[in-house]
Amino acid sequence: MAERARTYHHGDLRASLVDEAAAMISESGTASVTMRAIGSRLGVSRGAPYRHFPDKTALLVAVAVAGFKRLNRRLGASDTGTSPSSVEQLRRMGEQYVRFALEHPAHYRLMYGKEALARQDQPELRKAAGALLENLVDVIRVHQQRGEIEGGDPRAQAYVAWSAVHGLASLLIEKQIDPNVDVDELIRQTTQTLLGGLRDRSP
Amino acid sequence: MAERARTYHHGDLRASLVDEAAAMISESGTASVTMRAIGSRLGVSRGAPYRHFPDKTALLVAVAVAGFKRLNRRLGASDTGTSPSSVEQLRRMGEQYVRFALEHPAHYRLMYGKEALARQDQPELRKAAGALLENLVDVIRVHQQRGEIEGGDPRAQAYVAWSAVHGLASLLIEKQIDPNVDVDELIRQTTQTLLGGLRDRSP
DNA sequence: CGGGGCATGTTGACCGCGTCAACATACAGG
């Protein structure tokens, strides 16, 4: 940081902007991200970001995309082991998903909040979210082949699963759920119910 | 509320504000709601709304509350016929929920978007959303007693069900779901899977 | 029946914000 102050040029302002915006979002919400504020935090002027992003929306989109990538990485990590009861592993993925949202509520909100991100379709965002879906579809397909999940369009099942965890995450971070309920237990129950509904019981 | 309409001189501005704001939200999103714009639409000045709401957030909260009431009424209506295959009736409730969101995307977004509604807890909003949850809990309790849904805390099950439909609604209106998929079929599949997971199979 | 008080509506002003245009500066490659 002291280094920045010394040079007229920042070095890697673009990356810094994304990081700093994410930090501000975590600290005090997306509304607190202001071109002026973020510039001042990084020791640059309010106009500087415009050399790297066409407008504020584009910057926020970049932050959202970074969020999707982090979430994706986290889910991938929990996916690694050909672990025990593979349904249990799938359950754990859902748990990680919700936990991510709880740990980064404002960031998660931004990722899914079309409102904050202009009306236009943002291809980058779509791609990042799409990657998440693809991973989920792959995992489901594997479990189908193991006969642990009923047949049918794995993509549709992925959407159902995504809906369940996203809905729970969303209700939790918007504080629509009684704070007295045991969150861990609720997460477990949600994933359990979901997997119960998807389980193959043809034989 | 019978004779309220004729009170004071320029009609019932408060109610008009809520209605007009809701209309503007439907037409062009919450961002388009401006004190100046809404005033001009109603033929009053930009300051007039401040005689009825302390600030813009309060007005939007009122709109959101109205949304919850409408949604609640709609779900209640689909609840009436207690005769048909009762699980099918529950499924239909979920369907109505998602359909409401699809028909009023911006309004629905506002109802759940804490971002747009200040950080403060809005007791009115909490109450309206709480009523929705209560209704759901009641319905689930009935189905439990009929042995169609497994035992356990009905409140937790209500949260699970709410998560599923809210998640699907949210993903749909944020356009996170491939437009090529059959929405009706996806709704059906989601509610079906959910109910499958909740179904009592102890005997 | 008339005046006063209060609820309601209006206007001017302020500040913060996103954004653009004009300007300044530094780094790179000849």
Add this chain to the structure above:
DNA sequence: CCTGTATGTTGACGCGGTCAACATGCCCCG
């Protein structure tokens, strides 16, 4: 070294939320 381009700065504009001061009309009290 010198200059062009990428990068950063500053001034200005318009919009939007909000407050304070002012205006207006309705109802109630005397």
